[in-house]
Amino acid sequence: MPSTHLRFNSNLGAKKPENIINREVACPFCDRSQLSDILDEDGPIILLMNKYPVLEDAFQTVLIETDDCNAELSEYPKEHLYRLMRFGLRHWFRLQETGTYASVLFFKNHGPYSGGTIRHPHMQIVGLKNVDYHQALDVTYVHGLEIANKSGVTLNVSTHPRVGFFEFNVLFHGMENVETMADFVQVATHYTLNHFHRLCQSYNLFFYTLPSDMRSHEFGGRSYAVKVVPRFVTSPLYIGYSIPQVSDRIETVVNDMQQRYFS
Numbered sequence: 001m002p003s004t005h006l007r008f009n010s011n012l013g014a015k016k017p018e019n020i021i022n023r024e025v026a027c028p029f030c031d032r033s034q035l036s037d038i039l040d041e042d043g044p045i046i047l048l049m050n051k052y053p054v055l056e057d058a059f060q061t062v063l064i065e066t067d068d069c070n071a072e073l074s075e076y077p078k079e080h081l082y083r084l085m086r087f088g089l090r091h092w093f094r095l096q097e098t099g100t101y102a103s104v105l106f107f108k109n110h111g112p113y114s115g116g117t118i119r120h121p122h123m124q125i126v127g128l129k130n131v132d133y134h135q136a137l138d139v140t141y142v143h144g145l146e147i148a149n150k151s152g153v154t155l156n157v158s159t160h161p162r163v164g165f166f167e168f169n170v171l172f173h174g175m176e177n178v179e180t181m182a183d184f185v186q187v188a189t190h191y192t193l194n195h196f197h198r199l200c201q202s203y204n205l206f207f208y209t210l211p212s213d214m215r216s217h218e219f220g221g222r223s224y225a226v227k228v229v230p231r232f233v234t235s236p237l238y239i240g241y242s243i244p245q246v247s248d249r250i251e252t253v254v255n256d257m258q259q260r261y262f263s
């Protein structure tokens with residue numbers, strides 16, 4: 001039977017620093033002289049081993065996005081945004097190609113409701129030895145109303161969100177579309193943090209490799225998706241009953257985003 005639950009080391013988890021809420025806690029990613037187990041660097045972008053590997057049977061890395069503690073992906077200059085996405089994708093692909101892992105996660109937490117603990121902009125690339133996230137991936141999770149489409153890359157808002165109420169999806173072919181993919185991710189994060197109908201300070205990014213049976217006609221053979229999820233307190237209907245919800249405002253959001261970013 002495939003593993004469904006990841007074991008979490010709670011003792012180690014309790015030692016992790018937190019400075020999203022406790023802003024007086026020193027940032028471990030700013031003091032670069034103290035960083036160890038660095039795997040790769042590209043200017044201010046650094047990939048290193050996670051100092052608090054709380055997950056069992058996992059290869060846990062942290063991708064520090066910038067040397068500016070207060071920067072945010074939604075505001076990066078294009079040149080830096082593209083450099084970061086190229087670097088992240090390259091390492092995510094590389095870890096998948098080793099064949100050592102059942103699946104490789106690539107994600108970002110931003111803000112107090114995102115599940116993150118360090119404010120400094122960073123992402124995580126995590127190889128799971130026994131858990132394959134594709135088991136719980138359904139093709140409908142990336143279905144949506146189209147907001148934009150350029151160079152074979154699509155940005156949509158979910159009609160069947162995994163959790164709710166709004167989830168944005170960027171579908172792309174791979175490294176050759178990286179700039180458009182990055183532009184669309186930036187638009188979705190910028191909209192989330194600045195123009196959402198409710199004040200929103202938190203989001204997650206989740207990258208997925210789409211299994212071959214999901215690369216159907218309607219996705220034009222595209223192999224990858226990024227989900228941008230604005231985060232609020234999680235709905236009790238989802239926690240208790242696994243019932244996802246979809247907002248009746250998604251058409252309004254499509255029109256609003258098209259006017260703000262694509263007209």
Ligand SMILES: [Zn+2]
Nearest residue numbers: 027030069120
């Ligand atoms: Zn910092």
